[in-house]
Amino acid sequence: MAVDCDVAIVGCGPVGALLANLLGRRGVSVRILEKQQKPFGLPRAIHFDGEAMRAFQAAGLAEEVLPSTMVGRGMLFKDNDDKVLIDWSREQQIGPMGWYESYRVHQPGLEEALLKGLTRFRHVELRRGVSVSNITQDFGSVLLELNGNDTLSARYVVGCDGAASATRKLLGIGLDDLGYNERWLVVDLILQRPRDDLGDYSIQFCDEENPATYVRGVGDRRRWEMRLKPEDPTEISDDLMWQKLKRWITPQDARLERSAVYTFRSCVSQEWQSGRCFLAGDAAHQMPPFMGQGMCAGIRDVANLSWKLDRVLKGSGDNLLATYFPEREKNVRQFIELTVRLGKLINQTAAGNAPAGNMKSIWPSLGEGLGSRDGVGGELAPQIVLPDGVRADDFAKQSFYVLSKEPMETSIPSVCGQWDKLDEFGFRAAIIRPDGYAMAGINSVDEIDAHIEAV
Numbered sequence: 386m387a388v389d390c391d392v393a394i395v396g397c398g399p400v401g402a403l404l405a406n407l408l409g410r411r412g413v414s415v416r417i418l419e420k421q422q423k424p425f426g427l428p429r430a431i432h433f434d435g436e437a438m439r440a441f442q443a444a445g446l447a448e449e450v451l452p453s454t455m456v457g458r459g460m461l462f463k464d465n466d467d468k469v470l471i472d473w474s475r476e477q478q479i480g481p482m483g484w485y486e487s488y489r490v491h492q493p494g495l496e497e498a499l500l501k502g503l504t505r506f507r508h509v510e511l512r513r514g515v516s517v518s519n520i521t522q523d524f525g526s527v528l529l530e531l532n533g534n535d536t537l538s539a540r541y542v543v544g545c546d547g548a549a550s551a552t553r554k555l556l557g558i559g560l561d562d563l564g565y566n567e568r569w570l571v572v573d574l575i576l577q578r579p580r581d582d583l584g585d586y587s588i589q590f591c592d593e594e595n596p597a598t599y600v601r602g603v604g605d606r607r608r609w610e611m612r613l614k615p616e617d618p619t620e621i622s623d624d625l626m627w628q629k630l631k632r633w634i635t636p637q638d639a640r641l642e643r644s645a646v647y648t649f650r651s652c653v654s655q656e657w658q659s660g661r662c663f664l665a666g667d668a669a670h671q672m673p674p675f676m677g678q679g680m681c682a683g684i685r686d687v688a689n690l691s692w693k694l695d696r697v698l699k700g701s702g703d704n705l706l707a708t709y710f711p712e713r714e715k716n717v718r719q720f721i722e723l724t725v726r727l728g729k730l731i732n733q734t735a736a737g738n739a740p741a742g743n744m745k746s747i748w749p750s751l752g753e754g755l756g757s758r759d760g761v762g763g764e765l766a767p768q769i770v771l772p773d774g775v776r777a778d779d780f781a782k783q784s785f786y787v788l789s790k791e792p793m794e795t796s797i798p799s800v801c802g803q804w805d806k807l808d809e810f811g812f813r814a815a816i817i818r819p820d821g822y823a824m825a826g827i828n829s830v831d832e833i834d835a836h837i838e839a840v
């Protein structure tokens with residue numbers, strides 16, 4: 386049956402827009418259906434990590450994203466006496482991802498770069514003012530009802546329509562609540578005069594009564610997040626907001642860009658796939674912003690799903706798509722669990738268990754799925770920067786390649802570089818997937834074809 390497009394994406398937030406760019410770059414025909422007439426235009430995410438930057442690179446947009454960012458210094462968790470409980474400083478040099486470990490970002494700038502990226506592809510179309518009102522599917526395609534008066538058919542559908550996902554509800558998929566539900570006031574300010582004393586680190590003020598977060602944004606932007614008390618009103622007036630901020634800043638120092646009350650939640654969708662339909666981003670999982678990982682998790686989702694959709698559309702077996710949910714779910718749950726633990730520390734509800742000292746970024750493995758789980762397969766591999774400055778994923782044209790300790794004659798692209806996991810688990814090399822995760826450790830070139838043929 387003829388369909389209107391290969392993939393329909395519901396929602397054009399950062400996750401949907403990135404997915405469309407990743408698919409567009411692979412030549413997949415895409416329609417993005419977005420409810421809002423205009424981009425949201427105000428910041429939410431203010432941090433992303435080097436792995437996310439690697440995904441923007443895969444979309445061919447790293448250079449376009451960079452101007453909206455600055456390198457992140459890290460995060461300090463402090464108690465009421467200003468004592469540092471946890472120091473989560475980030476490296477200030479290019480790290481294993483081939484990018485810096487942490488970036489601060491102005492989200493509207495990032496989204497603008499992603500939207501502009503879509504204009505590179507004639508086979509990618511963004512339709513605004515369109516809301517999905519019904520989904521039906523058969524063995525070969527999905528039919529979407531739009532605004533109750535139009536239809537669109539696609540081989541596959543990905544719901545990237547955020548926390549209140551209509552796609553998730555229309556597919557009848559429930560959420561597992563992972564135990565965090567708090568009202569926080571989020572205030573974005575633009576400095577009107579220098580306040581160098583605020584510093585470049587984000588700071589978590591761990592306090593049972595008034596937990597709060599300070600985030601150094603890009604340029605003159607600064608953010609505070611403060612937990613609201615049960616007695617605080619639903620609507621927070623500007624007077625009350627400045628009163629809560631006065632410990633750090635006053636209207637003489639900064640002007641308000643916006644303030645909003647959010648309920649921070651942690652939850653995971655019970656399924657991320659129903660037939661030919663998938664969920665990604667906040668539609669599939671939500672977490673409080675204490676680690677700055679919500680959007681990053683959505684970026685990992687579409688980095689994982691995009692190349693699998695492309696391969697299946699080009700003839701690989703459907704079972705490749707069934708690896709998406711188990712691989713990604715295990716990975717995201719580890720971020721959510723750590724975020725919730727840190728949230729408890731910030732709220733001082735589990736101060737006794739505070740993991741004091743230095744904290745390192747985590748790079749959780751994928752769950753069971755494609756390839757071996759041999760200590761190397763399923764792990765996020767480093768991205769080697771070649772002597773001529775080309776990054777390994779680009780060298781391999783975002784396809785499979787081999788990362789080996791010593792030169793190897795291989796049938797697919799290969800790069801030489803060190804990765805401690807190879808020594809730790811006794812392998813000469815690893816096959817790297819298009820999303821930067823290793824597929825398997827190998828010791829001879831004969832093993833490569835067998836692994837690749839299985840995809």
Ligand SMILES: Cc1cc2nc3c(=O)[nH]c(=O)nc-3n(C[C@H](O)[C@H](O)[C@H](O)COP(=O)(O)OP(=O)(O)OC[C@H]3O[C@@H](n4cnc5c(N)ncnc54)[C@H](O)[C@@H]3O)c2cc1C
Nearest residue numbers: 396398399400420430431432546547666667677679680681
């Ligand atoms: C205060 C705060 C701070 C945060 N800080 C960070 C951070 O520093 N780092 C980080 O990684 N994450 C952070 N996050 C999380 C991050 O903002 C989200 O994870 C991210 O925006 C999710 O992106 P998304 O594209 O999945 O969903 P959204 O950004 O919610 O986009 C969904 C899109 O779908 C559209 N849509 C909805 N319903 C329909 C429909 N029926 N039909 C068509 N379109 C529809 C919406 O209009 C919207 O454009 C933060 C969140 C908050 C609230």
